[in-house]
Amino acid sequence: MDFEALGLSPDLVKAVTNRGYTEPTPIQSKAIPLVLDGCDVLAAAQTGTGKTAAFVLPILQRLAFVGGARSRQVRTLVLTPTRELASQIHQSVLDYGQYLDLRSAVVFGGVKADPQIAALKQGVDVLIATPGRLLDLAQQGMVDFSALEVLVLDEADRMLDMGFIHDIRRIIDMLPVNRQTLMFSATFSKDIRSLAASYLVDPESVDVAPANSATELxxxxxxxxxxxxxxxxxxxxxxxxxxxxxxxxxxxxxxxxxxxxxxxxxxxxxxxxxxxxxxxxxxxxxxxxxxxxxxxxxxxxxxxxxxxxxxxxxxxxxxxxxxxxxxxxxxxxxxxxxxxxxxxxxxxxxxxxxxxxxxxxxxxxxxxxxxxxxxxxxxxxxxxxxxxxxxxSSDARSKSQRAAAGSRRRGDTGGASSARGGRVSVRKKAASRG
The missing domain is CATH 3.40.50.300 (P-loop containing nucleotide triphosphate hydrolases)
Structure with missing residues (x-):
């Protein structure tokens, strides 16, 4: 199977080829069609297996070819735990979307907010952010989520642990209830899977390796x-x-x-x-x-x-x-x-x-x-x-996570319709979004 067989456009396939990739990895082969179909997805795969492209490529496809006029409002929000990962995901969005008429921006703490505010004022389709800086900008009225279609939690287990969960809940409360939600990580504990279920509607689970396993390479x-x-x-x-x-x-x-x-x-x-x-x-x-x-x-x-x-x-x-x-x-x-x-x-x-x-x-x-x-x-x-x-035990893990949370929480952190088969899907279980 190649990327074109997954339903990606020639422009996206060309951008992927420019990066030196010709065949999708297992996580990409399984996740891309589900994301294109508008499904909520909980995906676990070993590190280094192409998880970022597994959600970036289908999101770019949907934004470019599904939906209405270019409002330049935030249509996709990607939340990450660290500044470096936010920058890296933004670079992937730029690389894979180089032939598409889409705008993106990245916001995180530790740097001046003025350039980030200027980028938001110009309008963006895809916003990559760490929770702390995003909340600061949202409280200043600098971010409009009314047109949001897709929410991605990358490194979702860390995003939902004690260091971030309160910020994540505050952000989710600002988002449209009727949206697509994607969660990707290499590790998911049972507790995190249970918590993730409260944010997902009829999710598809994608596991391409035993849970919490390390690559044999x-x-x-x-x-x-x-x-x-x-x-x-x-x-x-x-x-x-x-x-x-x-x-x-x-x-x-x-x-x-x-x-x-x-x-x-x-x-x-x-x-x-x-x-x-x-x-x-x-x-x-x-x-x-x-x-x-x-x-x-x-x-x-x-x-x-x-x-x-x-x-x-x-x-x-x-x-x-x-x-x-x-x-x-x-x-x-x-x-x-x-x-x-x-x-x-x-x-x-x-x-x-x-x-x-x-x-x-x-x-x-x-x-x-x-x-x-x-x-x-x-x-x-x-x-x-x-x-x-x-x-x-999970209690021991929670204690260690709480101990790390104080330094991590601010220092490193800085739903519109879903298309299924060409029709607008009205989500049931909306009250479960938290």
Whole structure:
């Protein structure tokens, strides 16, 4: 099957071909026809499998060829958890829509609002936004949702967790009830699926891989090491393996800063990226990393979602994430678009419960690799202790999510008719929209 067989226009197929793609991925093959038909969709697929195109392409098709006059009101709203992902989705909209008469804009926090307001005043068909900045602009009367046809929640599990749910509810209350709603992510817990159901009407579920699974294209390894020797081991791995590039994840902003200073002192080109950095500094670091000028990007989990870095060979979990699902997103920055990659987790004794929680989530054991000279002196906690400390339950996940929410909520965040078979579909269950 090719993209034309999915019902996409020649202009869209040409734009896709320009990007070097000739055959749709499984998530695209399954989701694009459903979105074109106007269905609400809950889609889960592994990272790096083309989820963005799976919703951008059919939305552009419908906006360009289904519906009335060009009002330049917001007809599609895409909500994302981070500024970087918002910018990336906007670029995809520009690339795929280059031959269409559609306008788009992106709004997020951390930068001046004036250019974003000017773009909105010119009129846009597609708006990509982080929740915080969008609410600010909406409260100023700068956004008109009366013509909205499609709402997309990208990285929907994060959008619906404790860090964003209140903002999401406020935004949804502003939207037309009769609209198409799409939710895409690589991970969906049972709780998130239940919550998502309250925003979807007769949704079609699309699952192209086991829930919360990691791609087989990524080789996963864990390195036992004392906590105080993690940075020393990372530098050893960089030198011994002659890594060309690596994306390194730390749990905290201060930890990312400290590690960046250590690896720079060891002679590596590195920069930290996290919520305390200005947006210009974050974008500059990301751009130099993508271009290959920067060898190491030391990041918090703002870089774990959606960022598409071509041919990234190595991902390092300097600190394991507190929420096991975030591990799937982190290692998904490599092994994308059919390429292979490697994931390296530095695991001290106190990290073992987190590692076991990750292994339960992905339903596989991660091989331990002992590096000579870095044998840990401490011992892992007993299984009983590990079980008590492991974030297995949804309550434990909620606590860790609430702890992260305070720094994430504002710092990184900144329904018209549905066509089915050429007819306008009046949605039942409208009261369930919240």
């Amino acid at each position: 990524v080789e996963q390894m864990a390195y036992p090491v004392d906590r105080e020797r993690k940075s020393e081991l990372l530098i050893h791995l960089l030198r011994d393996g002659q890594w060309s590039q690596a994306l390194v994840f730390c749990r905290t902003k201060h930890g990312a800063n400290r590690l960046a200073k250590k690896v720079v002192s060891a002679g590596f080109a590195a920069a930290p990226i996290h919520g305390n950095k200005s947006q210009n500094a974050r974008q500059r670091a990301l751009d130099t990393f993508k271009s290959g000028e920067l060898q190491l990007l030391i990041a918090t989990d703002i870089a774990a979602r959606g960022l598409d870095i071509e041919q990234l060979p190595e991902v390092v979990n300097f600190d394991l994430p507190s929420v096991p699902e975030d591990y799937v997103h982190r290692i998904g920055r490599t092994g994308r678009a059919g390429s292979t990659g490697r994931s390296h987790s530095l695991v001290s004794a106190e990290d073992e419960p987190l590692l076991r929680a990750i292994e339960r989530l992905i339903r596989r054991d991660i091989p331990r690799v002992q590096v000579p000279g870095f044998e840990p002196s401490d011992t892992p906690p007993s299984p009983d202790t590990a079980q008590r400390r492991s974030p297995r």
